[in-house]
Amino acid sequence: MLTFGTAGLRGPLGPGPDAMNETTVARATAGLAAWLRDRCLGGGQVVVGRDARHGSAEFAEVTAEVLAAAGFPVLRLPEPWPTPVTAFAVRALGAVAGVQITASHNPPADNGYKVFVDGGAQLLAPADTEIERQIVAVTEPIARTPVAESDAGLLSRYLARVAQLPQRIGGPGEQADIRIALTPLHGVGGATAVQALTAAGFADLQVVAEQFTPDPDFPTVAFPNPEEPGATDLLLRLAERVDADLAVALDPDADRCALGVPTPEGWRMLRGDETGVLLADHVLRTAPPDSLVATTIVSSRLLARLAADRGARYAETLTGFKWLARAGEGLVYAYEEAIGHCVDPATVRDKDGISAAVLAADLVSRLRARGRTLIDELDDYAVRFGVHAGDQVSLRLPDQQAAAAVVNVLRTAPPRELAGIPVDYTDMAALRGRLRTDALVFAGDGLRLVVRPSGTEPKLKCYLEAIQPVSGPDELAAARSTAQQRLSELREYCRALAG
Known part of the structure; x- marks a missing residue:
């Protein structure tokens, strides 16, 4: 059977319990309904949304009808809308859960089933395994009740909130047309x-x-x-x-x-880490004192340095917005290097590309009014905090088991030196206990490498960073060259892992 991974199900379309199809979706929904009832949430509203992938319309219909038959009032969104709209709707309506039918950026043959709970945040362990147990216990036939589609004005409410970001976060200031x-x-x-x-x-x-x-x-x-x-x-x-x-x-x-x-x-x-620190700085300029910003263990160390300089608190979590959205009180911004940005946690407790695009446009317009660019800002960060050169090597393997096998080999015989620099080795799985992570971290003297298997694709992911101090603007080019040379050596090491 497909198992719950990153906030739900994801897999190829096809017949059988190991693929995405109407039967798989119906069983998953019946399991979700049972899990919600066990938590005394039966009868609470559930939002169902979808993207435009193959099967999404049918899977959303099945999801809505199974939930309705189980006694839940269902808001079935009428159009294929962005995932952040569903996350927004769950929070705005006080719904007990939301389901978005989507496989995000997976290949065309895939689809998925993403679950939101807890005020619009993603499903979190151990709820995934608890729902899996409920799915196994599902018996046929699974009842279904027709559900009419309705938008309840939610898209307009979402757009109104996003349109206010330049005033709420950017604050007063001159803006140029862009x-x-x-x-x-x-x-x-x-x-x-x-x-x-x-x-x-x-x-x-x-x-x-x-x-x-x-x-x-x-x-x-x-x-x-x-x-x-x-x-x-x-x-x-x-x-x-x-x-x-x-x-x-x-x-x-x-x-x-x-x-x-x-x-x-x-x-x-731009790399996700570059966009991440730019948007974080933009948010922090008008954020309350002692606000919290957060990123993950695989992201750049630059956000920690920026936060300290701006008087903000900094948190680091496991990969994924199911963790980032719960990073702590006072969270004003969170990002992951895989181009995910949460710029308005009070509204959408998940990554949101639409609001990130609006806030980025606001930043660019304000910089242009001052005769500056995003590249100028990144140069200033490098001079002040050191060059933080990063990259990701993503190795596509036959299956997820092959990626996990490579990690296990590294765990058994970890390298003691990378790019000529001695490194310490940390097994995040050992540190995190029951929380599921297979990440391995190698770090030493301005060099950092994190290796982990993807949670949703047959890939081994390697996250690289070389940090090089800069003594002044005139030394920036040389520092970047040194950092890039170190990254090049790390890339070659990572690519050899696939062999």
């Missing part, structure tokens, strides 16, 4: 992003026409993930052609956001 190039990568975020940006005052939008309409086959990209090589080529060509100030790429369910920027060498996409 031009934005945008792609939703054939996903469901295009129309919502255009509405949100326009409502926030950013009306000069140029979209990648070939990728704007939802298409579950994702015909122009090998993998529908802005982080994958080639996925943003059309976006960057458009940005250069129209002389844009900012390029924005959303993943297919629009909960992730990647930014592209012009540089003297041409347009390039």
Whole structure:
């Protein structure tokens, strides 16, 4: 059977209990309903949303009807909308749970079942294994009751909240007109992003026409993930052609956001860590004293240094927004290096690519009014806090078991030196006890490598960082060169792991 992993189910479409199909979805929903009843939440409202993947409309219908037959009032959203809208709806309505049918940025043959609880946050262990036990106990037939679709004005409420971000977070200040190039990568975020940006005052939008309409086959990209090589080529060509100030790429369910920027060498996409620290600093400029910012164990160390300098608290969690959303009291911003950003935790307790795009546009417009760019800001961080050069090596393997096997080999015989630098080894699984993580951390003298198997794909993920002090602006180029050389050596080591 498919098991609950990152906040729910995810797998290939097909027959049988090891694939996504109507029977799998019905059993999962019956198990979820039983789990909710066991917690005295029976009869509470549940929100059901979906993206535009193959099977999503049918799976959302099944989910809504099984829940309704189990006695839950169901709000079945009428259109394929971004995942953050479902997370928003659960919190805004005080619903006991929400289900979004989506496989995020997985390949076209996949689909998934994402569960929100606890005020709109993702499902958290050990609830996943508890629901699995309920699913195993499900008996056939599973009752279903028809459910009409309704939006309850939720999209308008969501858009109104997002449009206020420049005033609520950016605060007063001069803003310049900017031009934005945008792609939703054939996903469901295009129309919502255009509405949100326009409502926030950013009306000069140029979209990648070939990728704007939802298409579950994702015909122009090998993998529908802005982080994958080639996925943003059309976006960057458009940005250069129209002389844009900012390029924005959303993943297919629009909960992730990647930014592209012009540089003297041409347009390039920012890494998630670069966008993360830029948005964090923007939020902290108007945040209350002693606010909390958070990121994960695989992200850059730069946010910790920035937070200390800005008088903010810093927290570090396991990977995933199911942990980040619960990082602590006073949370004003959280991000993960995989281009996930939570810029308004009071509204959406999950990553939200739409609101991140609006806040990024606000930052760029304010910087342009002062004659500055995002690259200027990143240079300033490097001089003040040191170069934090990072990268990710993602190795696609035959299956998830193969990725776990590589990690186990490293656990048994860990390297004592990387890129010529002695490193200490930390097994996060041993430290975290019952919490499921297979991450291994190797660190020493400004060098850091985290290796873990993906929780949703047959991949081994390696997160690299080289930190190099900078004595002044004139030394920045040399420091970056040294850091990049160290990264290059780490990349070669990581690629050899797949063998």
